[in-house]
Amino acid sequence: MEFVHCTPMNIGLDMMGGDYAPLEAVKGVAQYILENSSSVSLTLVGDQSSLEPLIAEHKIPSNRVRIIHSEQVIGMDEHPTKALKEKQQSSIAIGFHLLATGKTDAFISAGNTGAMLVGALFSIKALEGVLRPTISTIIPKENGGTGLLLDVGLNADCKPEQLNQFAVMGSVYAQQILDIKNPRVGLVNVGEEEGKGNLLAQATYPLLKENKHINFIGNIEGRDVLIDKADVMVCEGFTGNIILKLAESLYEVGHRQQIKSEFLDRFDFEIYGGTPVLGVAKPVIIGHGISGAKAFKNMIIVAQKMIESKVLDRMKEELE
Amino acid sequence: MEFVHCTPMNIGLDMMGGDYAPLEAVKGVAQYILENSSSVSLTLVGDQSSLEPLIAEHKIPSNRVRIIHSEQVIGMDEHPTKALKEKQQSSIAIGFHLLATGKTDAFISAGNTGAMLVGALFSIKALEGVLRPTISTIIPKENGGTGLLLDVGLNADCKPEQLNQFAVMGSVYAQQILDIKNPRVGLVNVGEEEGKGNLLAQATYPLLKENKHINFIGNIEGRDVLIDKADVMVCEGFTGNIILKLAESLYEVGHRQQIKSEFLDRFDFEIYGGTPVLGVAKPVIIGHGISGAKAFKNMIIVAQKMIESKVLDRMKEELE
Known part of the structure; x- marks a missing residue:
């Protein structure tokens, strides 16, 4: 018997990351939801007042997403460690906090790559043995x-x-x-x-x-x-x-x-979405700074697939 | 006053090296001589009985080339050091001997790359300071x-x-x-x-x-x-x-x-000819195994340019 994922999946998304955020991120979410009638919920981390009108405009059903407000953004050129430490209210910091505390099952961002790596390495544990x-x-x-x-x-x-x-x-x-x-x-x-x-x-x-x-x-x-x-x-x-x-x-x-x-x-x-960080205990996907809607959509699909396939558990088994 | 090259230049060429030797090497020599009316002489190292009819067939003027007979060939898959040591009568070994003793001013081969590198490093001195x-x-x-x-x-x-x-x-x-x-x-x-x-x-x-x-x-x-x-x-x-x-x-x-x-x-x-070994005291050029006539011609041109421009002397000066 195949072991199935029982609780509904929840994928966190940094809506403020990348050169074309939040618009392209919102469009990516809209495309994903339109094409994927699954039970996946999305947690959108970003500036509430910017996101709400865009979400309404792109007719994103409210039962599939929830907004977590973030007041700060880590810029593309900021020093990763310093920015993560000083901007605890940034979308990336909040996104990792949600992932680390089990509020989400994966985290995606097209923001500051260095901050994403530092977050993945220090907020999320490494897979055992890695x-x-x-x-x-x-x-x-x-x-x-x-x-x-x-x-x-x-x-x-x-x-x-x-x-x-x-x-x-x-x-x-x-x-x-x-x-x-x-x-x-x-x-x-x-x-x-x-x-x-x-x-x-x-x-x-x-x-x-x-x-x-x-x-x-x-x-x-x-x-x-x-x-x-x-x-x-x-x-x-x-x-x-x-x-x-x-x-x-x-x-x-x-x-x-x-x-x-x-x-x-x-x-x-854009076809492939982003780059997963492999070897950490939860799915973290880093997008290119110039990610457009298609890239965001595909990153969500990869995250979903990573959760569904339990790819990280398999890695752990194979590394033993 | 520009210091000019007084003695006629003599470029050595391994006619047995490469997948299409000696035919493509001969064709390359013929094209070079046809297009370059300079005073460059070519020393063709290879099997005399194979080369003579090809040279006649391609109407290469006898005053521009001389053949140095070699009885052995180092195969593309032979162990470089071993082959060079054991096949002293190979076209590559003879070619390096001619270069080392000043009989030629440069050496070119599309043969066994490893043997060419070993020959360049051990038959020819490194440039001072390299x-x-x-x-x-x-x-x-x-x-x-x-x-x-x-x-x-x-x-x-x-x-x-x-x-x-x-x-x-x-x-x-x-x-x-x-x-x-x-x-x-x-x-x-x-x-x-x-x-x-x-x-x-x-x-x-x-x-x-x-x-x-x-x-x-x-x-x-x-x-x-x-x-x-x-x-x-x-x-x-x-x-x-x-x-x-x-x-x-x-x-x-x-x-x-x-x-x-x-x-x-x-x-x-083929456009660029071969790869010069830089940092040895004389011009050595290594061609691709699948070099055709154009590649051989262009390797001779590069060797000529390396001699004329005294590029190795300039390197020595700049490294001091």
Whole structure:
């Protein structure tokens, strides 16, 4: 018998985060509710007087949302730790408080990325046994599929044991959220053969090879990132961040160069919503600063899927 | 008064290296000679009985080339150090011997990359003061220009002082060979601000900032690699190799996806010829295994330019 989620789900959303907040966040909520007749309730954290008319305007049914008023906003350029500490009434601080105290089951924001990371790491406990949480990104594959790349910037310096855990967390996420069966895990490296690479990659390879919780296929190179070779691509956050931002720029380049390509169109990050923080005990999703309605809607869908699939429980099991 | 090159230049070429050798190498030589009426002589190292009929067939004038017979070939998959040691009569071993003894002024091969690197590092002295030689690649920029990325794989683990030298060598190469005036040097990193990055990038930033031999513009991110931000992009060889191979794959992806784009067409490595090894005392250029005639021709042009511009002497001066 499948264990089902009994209490109604409640997803918290920072309505003040991102360059186009709160309008695009409200539009995203409206689209989500229109398309998803589920029992998910949304907790919208933001300035009440701004939100109420927008919610009315976009005909959002009041039984699906509740507003939690926040008086402050953490700006995109504020120092994360300082801002979180000083702005206890900010939408991000309140959002994490609601999540930490069980008032919501997930938290989403397109606001200050650093503040979201600090909040995730310090307001929410790490999953038992996790050395370091990680963030990942979807990489569109040429054959129409999707891959998962991690870490993409939370951990610029890593130890082999951390990469080994990223491989497990990425595998579980790929299975549960991206619906990839038995995902192939590749170690991002400079050559195909075992023994290639920098000291970190050399030391990580044997750990991945011996890890029975993953389907390790060996090293993958830069040329393999965009093709259907590995479903989960593991590296430290320095290399991963460079790959992520280079991949994101392909969409912009394609757009500016007026290149007609369905493949390049898929590098539009809005399709995928945001980046979940993996390895913390509750679902936290960080959106891009320039998130529009579609991105907000898709972040809510990812959060819902993370709760429904109990992906974090599965990670915990696989890491044991 | 400009100091001119008095003795005739002689460029050595491994005719047996690469997947399409010796035919494409011969065709490249023929094209070079046809288009360049200079006083450059070419020393062609390879199997005499294979080369002679091809040279006749492609009407290569005998006063511009001489053949040095080699009996062995180092295969693409052979162990570099072992092969170089055991195959003293291979085209690569002979080519390096000619270069080391002053019989040629440069050496080019599209053969076993590892053997070329080992040969460059051990047959040819490092430039005085160089901690570690490096290899670079051209990165096409969206605005039509070109950037130089280094290191792209010779040094998977680096020290800050090495990156600082790569910045100088890359700057001199960009000025002398790519004709970029006062090239902007960027440190490949995960964020714009000083203090961002992994331990290596954090420690490298102040060195680049204080380096009076370069025009340091600060950090550049993955999104800046393809745009006109920095002319010389500095990183360790792990990240650089991933970027290089990802960039190379863009050409293949574009081709397979039938994307019409002048920009993506410029990711065809044949346009740029090969990769010079920077930091050794004589010009050594390594071609891609699948080099065709155009790549061979362009490698000879780069070698000629490296000799004429005395780029290695300039590097030595700037590193002092």
